[in-house]
Amino acid sequence: MIQSLLNGVIQGLLLAVVGVAFSLVYSTTRVFHIALGAIYAVAPYVLLAALHAGMPWFVGVGLAILACIALGLGAEGLVHWPLERKRAPPEIHFISSLGAFLVVGQLVVLVWGNDAQVLRTGVDTVYDVAGLRATTGQLMVVVVAAAALASTFAWLRWTEVGLQFRAMASNPSLLATLGRNVRRLRWAVFGLSGALAAISALAAARDVGFDPNAGMHTVLIGVAATIVGGRGSFTGAAVAGLLLGVLRAQVVWHFSARWEDATTFVLLAIFLVFAPGGLQSLTARRTIRVEDAA
Amino acid sequence: MSYFLHLLILLEIYLVVAASLNLLVGHAGLLQVAHAAYFGLGAYTSSLLMTELGVGFLPAVAGAGVAGGALSLLVSLPAWRFRGDAFVMMSLAVQVALFAIFYNWVDLTGGPFGLSGIPKPVTWGIELDTSGSMSAAYGVMVALCIGMLFLLTRSPFGRSLQAVRDDELAARSLGIPARRLKVEAFAVASALVGVAGAMYAAYASYIDPTSFSLDESILMLSMVVVGGTGNLRGPLVGALTLIAIPEVLRFAALPDAFAANLRLLAYGLLLLVLMRLRPQGLAGQYRYE
Numbered sequence: 001m002i003q004s005l006l007n008g009v010i011q012g013l014l015l016a017v018v019g020v021a022f023s024l025v026y027s028t029t030r031v032f033h034i035a036l037g038a039i040y041a042v043a044p045y046v047l048l049a050a051l052h053a054g055m056p057w058f059v060g061v062g063l064a065i066l067a068c069i070a071l072g073l074g075a076e077g078l079v080h081w082p083l084e085r086k087r088a089p090p091e092i093h094f095i096s097s098l099g100a101f102l103v104v105g106q107l108v109v110l111v112w113g114n115d116a117q118v119l120r121t122g123v124d125t126v127y128d129v130a131g132l133r134a135t136t137g138q139l140m141v142v143v144v145a146a147a148a149l150a151s152t153f154a155w156l157r158w159t160e161v162g163l164q165f166r167a168m169a170s171n172p173s174l175l176a177t178l179g180r181n182v183r184r185l186r187w188a189v190f191g192l193s194g195a196l197a198a199i200s201a202l203a204a205a206r207d208v209g210f211d212p213n214a215g216m217h218t219v220l221i222g223v224a225a226t227i228v229g230g231r232g233s234f235t236g237a238a239v240a241g242l243l244l245g246v247l248r249a250q251v252v253w254h255f256s257a258r259w260e261d262a263t264t265f266v267l268l269a270i271f272l273v274f275a276p277g278g279l280q281s282l283t284a285r286r287t288i289r290v291e292d293a294a
Numbered sequence: 295m296s297y298f299l300h301l302l303i304l305l306e307i308y309l310v311v312a313a314s315l316n317l318l319v320g321h322a323g324l325l326q327v328a329h330a331a332y333f334g335l336g337a338y339t340s341s342l343l344m345t346e347l348g349v350g351f352l353p354a355v356a357g358a359g360v361a362g363g364a365l366s367l368l369v370s371l372p373a374w375r376f377r378g379d380a381f382v383m384m385s386l387a388v389q390v391a392l393f394a395i396f397y398n399w400v401d402l403t404g405g406p407f408g409l410s411g412i413p414k415p416v417t418w419g420i421e422l423d424t425s426g427s428m429s430a431a432y433g434v435m436v437a438l439c440i441g442m443l444f445l446l447t448r449s450p451f452g453r454s455l456q457a458v459r460d461d462e463l464a465a466r467s468l469g470i471p472a473r474r475l476k477v478e479a480f481a482v483a484s485a486l487v488g489v490a491g492a493m494y495a496a497y498a499s500y501i502d503p504t505s506f507s508l509d510e511s512i513l514m515l516s517m518v519v520v521g522g523t524g525n526l527r528g529p530l531v532g533a534l535t536l537i538a539i540p541e542v543l544r545f546a547a548l549p550d551a552f553a554a555n556l557r558l559l560a561y562g563l564l565l566l567v568l569m570r571l572r573p574q575g576l577a578g579q580y581r582y583e
Contacts, residue, residue, distance in 0.1 A: 032379050082570060090378050091325055091582040095519055096569040098512060102562025106555045114555075216508070220386065227383060262394035269387035272380060273372045 003132060004253035005246065010138045012245020013145035014200050018218050019225030019241035020152060020234055021196035024189045027169040027232045031080050032094040033190075034219065036197050038104035039071045041215030043198040044119065044205035045112045051119075065198040072194025075100055076186055084186075101216070108212045116211040124207075137207035144203045148196060149238055156234060165189065169232045217261075224268040230278025240279060299425035305537050306429065306436045307494050312518050312529035312536075313443050314486035319515070320523030320580045321447055322479045323459035324377060328385035329514045331392035332362045332484045334506025336491025338396065338403055341412045341501060351415035355435075355492040362488025363481040365392075370480040374473045377462070389508050396503040408502025415496045432493055439486055444526055446482065455479050460583075509558075516561040520568060522578020531577040 018040070025033040043064045050060030079096050088096075124135040134142075156162035167175050168185055176182045197219070204210065204218070222237075225244055229236025247267070248260040275281055311333060318324045336358035343349040343357045365388075373384050396403050403409065415422045415431065422428045446452055457465040458472045466472045495501050513536070521532020539557050574581040 030379075032382065079566065088569070088573070089582045091323075092569050092573055094325060094379070094382060095515075095565055098516070099562045099565030099569065102512070102516070102558050103566065104562075106559040106562065109555045110552060110559070220390070223383065223386070256398075258398040259394060262391045262398075265387040265390040269384060269391075272376070272384055272387070276380065 001253070004249045006132055006134065007138075008246035008249030009242065010134070010141050010245070011249060012242035013149070014141055014204050014241075015218070015221055015225055015245045016238040016241030017145050017148050017196050017200040018222035019229065019237035019244075020149065021193040021200070022219060022222040023226040023229070023231075023234055023237035024165070024193045024196070026226055027234065028165060028172065028189050029080070029084075029168075029186055030090055030093075030172075032090065032097060033075070033193065034094065034097045034216075035075050035079075035100035035104065036072075036193060036222070037216035037219040038101045038108065039068050039075075039194050039215070040197040040201045040219055041105060041108050041210075041212050042071060043068050043201040044117070044210040045108060047202060047205070048112075048117060048119065061202060064202060065195050068194040068198035068201075069191045070194075071104065072190040072192075072197075073187060076190035080190075081183070081186065105212060105215070112212070114212060116209055117205075118209040119206050135207070141203045141207050144199060148199045152192070152196065153235070153238070161185075161188065166234075169234070221264055224264055227268055227276075228271050228278055230280035233278065233280050236278055236280050296425050299429050301537055301541075302429045303425065303432055303497055305533055306432045307490050307497070308517070308533040308536055309436055309530065310439050310490035310493070311487055311514055312521060312533045313440055313526065314483040314490065315514055315518045316523055316526075316529045316532075317443060317447070317479055317483040317486075319518050320525070320528065320578065321452060321455050321459065322476060323580075323582070324381050324476075324480075325515065326385045326483075327382060327508070327511045327515055328389035328392070329487055330506045330508070330510035331389045332365065332487045333491040333494070333510075333514075334396055334501075334503070335365060335392060336362050336488030337495035337501050337506070338409070338491075339488065340492030341409050341495045342402070344413055344496075345409065345411065351413075351417055351496060354496075355489055358488040358492035359485040360488075362491075363485035366480045366484035367477065370477045374476050386508075389511055393503060393507055396506055403503070406503065408500060409495075410500045412495050412499045412501065414499065428497065432497075435489070435493065439489065440526065443482075443486070447526075451475065451478070456580075459580075513558070513561065516565055519575055520561065520564045522575030524574065524578050524580025528575050528578040532575070535576070 022033060022036055025031055025036070046064040046067045047057075047060040050063050051057065075097070079100050080093060083093055083096060120137070124137050126133055126135050127139065156165055164175065164180055164185055165188075167180075168182065172182060200218070201210070201215065204214070221244060222241065225241035226237045228244065229238070229240030244264055244267075248264060251260045251263045271278060311329065315326060315329050318326045339361040340354040340358040343354040344351065349357065369384065369388055373381070376384055397405060399405070415428065417431060420427070422431050454465070454470045455475050457468075457470055458475055462472055517532040517536045518529060520535055521530070522528025539560055540553055543553050543556050568575060
């Protein structure tokens, strides 16, 4: 029981990072950044390629994160900013992002194949503390994800640019009117979200291996976390990601791993219908209706 | 010849898929990424009706339509306000939940092994066991479906639906019942794609969950968006493109193993280029504003 709670928290930390990565773009730019699924998929392949080329692991990790930042910037520069200048509606952004997802995702398959891969060889070391078990991979997940979340939130909380991000999430056009450079902020959110996706993907790949299709799946759970946490709230996305991880582990523990996705997305549907403002709206006085939030 | 007929039958099935999805995407302005799930619901419903209960082909097709329409009501009655991203996410939830049922309810659906031995269609005592007779019979069914959609989109119903799509609040202020229209359009589209699923199951005689995954839904949406939205030429071009791309790739003598990936890659590029330069699709009329 406590073991499954621990596993849930570990999985939840990764989902929290992905949730924040999606929410960063979605809350500030209203772009449904589904291409993040492909960016997530790229990261471990870059690391693997670097390792095969004989580079040390930290260089590979750096290259993987840089590649994902570049892809995030590419999505903004080549796809979403030109559309934004044409005042394209959200639907067009979504379909274009889907197009970018297909292009990058299928290129990954064409270059590196469709098979599942692993980053480590042999069985992971298992640590046993007071009856609770965790592998090296899981401990790395905890450290990396917690560090990524902590630094992201510290940055959002205490820096000038972070404040502008939060302002952009609450009212982008006002921010532009007040003379802030929204263009530069958009570059920053797309880059940062790519980096966070890469970090989460690498930690997950070290723990359980990876394949080209894992990205979409994980990012969709990140989408669920964004809605459950409440649109416009980065903290909400992180908290909801963590909760979803715990919930999924409980479903695995009490029922079966086969129903964890169904549970996650039924919860998403319940939130969309009954609490479209997410967790934060449950405590707020003003009810947020779906027209306002959309 | 039989290969040509095979392509013709696929084209007929995908024409219904594309035209029904277009009713949502082009006429109601709702992006649906769960169409393959409704397609699968129709396929499983008709297959189980035929194999387990011994129902005839046409009643099984009707059953598939009813199942699709009924599920859509479950979604659209509480979620009729949704548009834009909220609707996309709702349909995402439906897609994942239905796929989980197809994949995991092994006793009913056969799980990952799927259902086999689905009987060939028999109508009025004529067994449609050759590609020729089947493509002709399917041609009649498709003509009925498309004809219905054609009349529907030109009727006051279709015009009102487009008014709701263009400006929901204005339409409601003129007394157009937005909720009823959206729920009805969604039900018609889901019922038709359920029928298409039943046709697919009877033709393939074997179904498994991989044909009804999120990837397939994305492919169906791409097909409609690339072909064009808001009229009936668009879905026709979309379905033709969907059938043609693998054939073109085949003649280009590219390795078979990557054919599916190259097709998706081609769709990704088409979506990116079209959304920038021609958001209404190749032959479409409606562009999202």
